[in-house]
Amino acid sequence: MDTTEARTVTRICPVCEACCGLELKVAGGKVLSIRGHDADVFSAGYICPKGVALKDLHEDPDRLRTPLVRRDGRLVPATWDEAFAEIERRLVPIVERHGRDAVALMFGNPNVHKLGLLMYLPRLARAIGTKNVFSASTLDQMPKQLSSGLMFGHWLSIPVPDIDRCDFLLVLGANPMVSNGSLWTVPDFRGRAKAMRSRGGRLVVIDPRRTETAAVADAHHFIRPGGDVFLLAAMVHTLFDEKLVRLGRLAPFVEGVDALRDAVAAFTPEAAAASCGIDAATIRGLARELAAAERGCVYGRLGTCTQEYGTLASWLVDVLNVLTGHLDEPGGAMFPKAAAFAANTQGRAGSGRGIAVGRHRSRVSGAPEVYGELPMGTLAEEIETPGDGQVRALVGIASNAVLSAPNGPRLSRALDTLEFMVCVDLYVNETTRHADVILPGRSPLEDVHYDIGFPQFSVRNHARYSAAAFDADPGHPPEWAVLTRLAAIALGRGASADPAALDDEWVEADVRKLAGEQTGAVLAAVSRWRGPERQLDLALRGGPYGDRFGAVPDGLTLAKVAAAPGGIDLGPLQPRVPELLRTPSGKVELAPGLLLADLPRAAAELGAAAASDAPLRIVGRREVRSNNSWMHNLPLLAKGPERCTLLMHPDDAGRRGLADGALASIRAAGREVRAPVELSDGLMPGVVSLPHGWGHDLPDTRLGVAAERPGANLNALFDETRRDPLSGNAVLSGVAVEVSAA
Numbered sequence: 001m002d003t004t005e006a007r008t009v010t011r012i013c014p015v016c017e018a019c020c021g022l023e024l025k026v027a028g029g030k031v032l033s034i035r036g037h038d039a040d041v042f043s044a045g046y047i048c049p050k051g052v053a054l055k056d057l058h059e060d061p062d063r064l065r066t067p068l069v070r071r072d073g074r075l076v077p078a079t080w081d082e083a084f085a086e087i088e089r090r091l092v093p094i095v096e097r098h099g100r101d102a103v104a105l106m107f108g109n110p111n112v113h114k115l116g117l118l119m120y121l122p123r124l125a126r127a128i129g130t131k132n133v134f135s136a137s138t139l140d141q142m143p144k145q146l147s148s149g150l151m152f153g154h155w156l157s158i159p160v161p162d163i164d165r166c167d168f169l170l171v172l173g174a175n176p177m178v179s180n181g182s183l184w185t186v187p188d189f190r191g192r193a194k195a196m197r198s199r200g201g202r203l204v205v206i207d208p209r210r211t212e213t214a215a216v217a218d219a220h221h222f223i224r225p226g227g228d229v230f231l232l233a234a235m236v237h238t239l240f241d242e243k244l245v246r247l248g249r250l251a252p253f254v255e256g257v258d259a260l261r262d263a264v265a266a267f268t269p270e271a272a273a274a275s276c277g278i279d280a281a282t283i284r285g286l287a288r289e290l291a292a293a294e295r296g297c298v299y300g301r302l303g304t305c306t307q308e309y310g311t312l313a314s315w316l317v318d319v320l321n322v323l324t325g326h327l328d329e330p331g332g333a334m335f336p337k338a339a340a341f342a343a344n345t346q347g348r349a350g351s352g353r354g355i356a357v358g359r360h361r362s363r364v365s366g367a368p369e370v371y372g373e374l375p376m377g378t379l380a381e382e383i384e385t386p387g388d389g390q391v392r393a394l395v396g397i398a399s400n401a402v403l404s405a406p407n408g409p410r411l412s413r414a415l416d417t418l419e420f421m422v423c424v425d426l427y428v429n430e431t432t433r434h435a436d437v438i439l440p441g442r443s444p445l446e447d448v449h450y451d452i453g454f455p456q457f458s459v460r461n462h463a464r465y466s467a468a469a470f471d472a473d474p475g476h477p478p479e480w481a482v483l484t485r486l487a488a489i490a491l492g493r494g495a496s497a498d499p500a501a502l503d504d505e506w507v508e509a510d511v512r513k514l515a516g517e518q519t520g521a522v523l524a525a526v527s528r529w530r531g532p533e534r535q536l537d538l539a540l541r542g543g544p545y546g547d548r549f550g551a552v553p554d555g556l557t558l559a560k561v562a563a564a565p566g567g568i569d570l571g572p573l574q575p576r577v578p579e580l581l582r583t584p585s586g587k588v589e590l591a592p593g594l595l596l597a598d599l600p601r602a603a604a605e606l607g608a609a610a611a612s613d614a615p616l617r618i619v620g621r622r623e624v625r626s627n628n629s630w631m632h633n634l635p636l637l638a639k640g641p642e643r644c645t646l647l648m649h650p651d652d653a654g655r656r657g658l659a660d661g662a663l664a665s666i667r668a669a670g671r672e673v674r675a676p677v678e679l680s681d682g683l684m685p686g687v688v689s690l691p692h693g694w695g696h697d698l699p700d701t702r703l704g705v706a707a708e709r710p711g712a713n714l715n716a717l718f719d720e721t722r723r724d725p726l727s728g729n730a731v732l733s734g735v736a737v738e739v740s741a742a
């Protein structure tokens with residue numbers, strides 16, 4: 001495929017949830033340039049610097065090309081066969097001696113951006129069969145998944161703002177101008193927000209920092225970190241109090257209105273004001289504005305999840321959308337209908353089994369399982385605490401938990417005590433340096449791509465596929481085959497089992513469950529594809545827009561999607577209630593018992609104002625040229641001013657004798673990190689901000705560029721035992737810190 005002649009290829013960006021279409025000029029195995037793909041039906045040419053930096057990722061000399069195996073304490077290059085043989089030799093005896101729960105699985109964020117990883121993770125997890133599954137989900141969005149699952153019946157039925165038709169958007173704890181959206185695939189948020197405002201619409205932001213999004217909004221209100229539950233419950237209270245509840249078309253499909261009214265009775269705007277730092281008149285005004293909006297929507301994201309009341313806040317966001325008649329309405333909070341893989345397009349429409357939590361509990365702290373996972377914050381104790389069921393081995397896939405999870409230093413020490421650790425990753429970084437075997441993923445440009453998750457959260461329905469831009473080294477297997485070989489080892493088939501054969505077995509079994517006697521015909525219809533593409537073709541053809549294997553001749557197939565380089569537009573979002581619901585009642589559950597039972601915890605804190613001598617509270621922030629922990633080694637993104645700075649209000653800094661640029665010591669939980677101060681009046685007084693994902697100064701990593709400006713690890717300050725009790729999500733925001741001159 002690689003000739004020296006330049007050619008143009010298109011590719012969906014695998015970095016963030018915006019999923020922009022890129023246009024690459026390539027020649028002779030090299031990237032000449034990357035720009036936005038103007039003809040992409042979904043992103044229409046939008047791009048950010050991280051998309052351009054895929055060239056640096058592809059060419060990064062520190063990116064691993066061969067497996068590494070630990071010999072005499074050092075990670076040294078090995079062949080793929082040697083690496084898998086080592087895994088079999090070390091992992092299998094641990095399972096035989098101590099059982100399947102002795103192996104923990106740890107998944108990071110890039111799994112959801114890679115077709116081969118996301119599709120084969122469940123298979124690997126089933127093959128290993130452990131209850132000890134941990135992922136970045138409990139550092140991120142698990143509260144929203146739980147509240148959505150309880151309300152709508154599936155973990156991924158999460159409504160998104162229909163921004164292109166909206167005229168009042170209330171955003172809490174999200175900064176889409178920088179993050180480009182989350183649980184909301186919205187390329188070019190800036191352009192869409194601008195268009196909304198020029199239609200006369202209003203954007204209002206609630207955030208402890210005057211963010212880049214707040215800067216382009218019509219109004220911004222500071223909120224005390226962790227205060228969202230009070231604000232939102234008081235808005236709900238106001239809607240009832242002022243008789244503004246208007247269920248509209250959804251009225252026959254909503255359950256629990258009366259229980260909800262009773263549950264928020266104590267949350268008067270006056271009582272909530274002190275707890276959230278927003279005055280009662282403003283709270284009432286926001287509720288009235290939302291109720292009066294023809295097409296309005298409330299959206300909450302990371303800042304509303306990574307806190308003590310993450311699930312309650314996530315729930316109340318959608319309660320407000322329902323009570324004001326904005327759920328499932330154009331311009332409101334709508335449910336996308338993805339072309340493939342969406343559980344809410346499968347099975348019987350209109351009702352279902354709903355979701356369950358707590359089917360098992362973590363061994364040491366008894367934390368309930370949520371969506372099959374245990375809280376990331378409990379991983380270290382599961383490794384450290386002796387006894388039956390102790391974690392002795394770990395399989396880490398695209399996770400840098402030592403930087404991304406609370407109390408990384410403890411996790412780092414715990415990982416060192418494992419009997420065996422294997423990682424699938426691109427780098428030797430702060431986490432993978434602990435591994436005994438590292439299996440490198442390919443450059444994303446060497447893989448085919450189709451987003452499984454993000455079309456379920458997209459502002460328009462669409463189907464887009466990318467072929468690989470480059471041929472990989474023929475000896476370098478795709479990640480789906482790597483995971484399949486790991487699964488084969490776990491299944492006792494040996495390190496040299498053929499992944500393609502196991503994949504054939506899996507696919508046949510899956511198809512047989514759905515197609516019965518038609519299995520042979522269905523498999524024949526998709527026989528030109530293998531690996532993830534075969535499953536993708538199956539999902540597209542059997543999906544809501546599919547050709548149903550011939551029954552709907554003009555329906556979608558993978559071949560059809562692949563032949564459309566800018567993708568296929570499937571139109572604006574459409575109302576989906578009740579068809580989408582999978583709750584046992586067949587209704588939207590406004591007042592799930594699990595959530596009502598947690599509300600008194602918040603009510604007990606009502607009216608507690610911040611004392612004048614209250615400690616500083618720390619919040620995170622994201623930056624356009626950085627993506628969590630793993631893109632700091634790319635020269636294009638690394639250049640420019642220092643990013644890992646402590647933002648501080650001048651008054652807070654002055655009181656501590658800290659000038660702009662001074663080195664600050666930041667302390668909590670007996671640990672300290674240091675970062676230069678950057679003065680900013682855009683912070684709520686009493687709140688400081690440091691980005692996460694930094695701290696590249698640990699020994700034995702191989703990140704030459706990142707190590708030059710390592711920054712400080714925010715998560716080193718956090719207590720891994722603090723979490724939202726319902727979802728198990730870590731508290732990563734609003735933690736009390738002491739700051740002084742270093």
Ligand SMILES: Nc1nc2c(c(=O)[nH]1)N[C@H]1C(S)=C(S)[C@@H](COP(=O)(O)OP(=O)(O)OC[C@H]3O[C@@H](n4cnc5c(=O)[nH]c(N)nc54)[C@H](O)[C@@H]3O)O[C@H]1N2
Nearest residue numbers: 108109139140398399400401404424425441628629630692
């Ligand atoms: N304090 C604080 N902590 C946070 C957050 C916060 O806002 N504040 N945010 C949280 C959030 S939202 C998230 S999602 C987590 C992220 O937590 P993680 O997923 O643990 O962190 P990442 O930095 O995304 O690291 C991903 C890892 O995947 C590897 N990788 C990248 N691409 C590929 C690939 O194609 N294949 C393979 N096999 N590996 C790859 C990288 O080298 C890296 O090791 O961090 C969380 N931590």
Ligand SMILES: Nc1nc2c(c(=O)[nH]1)N[C@H]1C(S)=C(S)[C@@H](COP(=O)(O)OP(=O)(O)OC[C@H]3O[C@@H](n4cnc5c(=O)[nH]c(N)nc54)[C@H](O)[C@@H]3O)O[C@H]1N2
Nearest residue numbers: 173174175179182225226301302303623624626627628733
């Ligand atoms: N450039 C860039 N883009 C990214 C990422 C990245 O690292 N860099 N990471 C990607 C990932 S994994 C994710 S999950 C998304 C996240 O995307 P977003 O959800 O937009 O997350 P953030 O940009 O971290 O914004 C969270 C906001 O919450 C505020 N906040 C903190 N505490 C509270 C609180 O208690 N209440 C309220 N109301 N606000 C609070 C913070 O000040 C911050 O402005 O971004 C994705 N996109």
Ligand code: SF4
Nearest residue numbers: 013016019020048051
């Ligand atoms: S916004 Fe996200 S998806 Fe788009 S180019 Fe940037 S990193 Fe890639």
Ligand SMILES: [Mo]
Nearest residue numbers: 109136140141
């Ligand atoms: Mo995330």
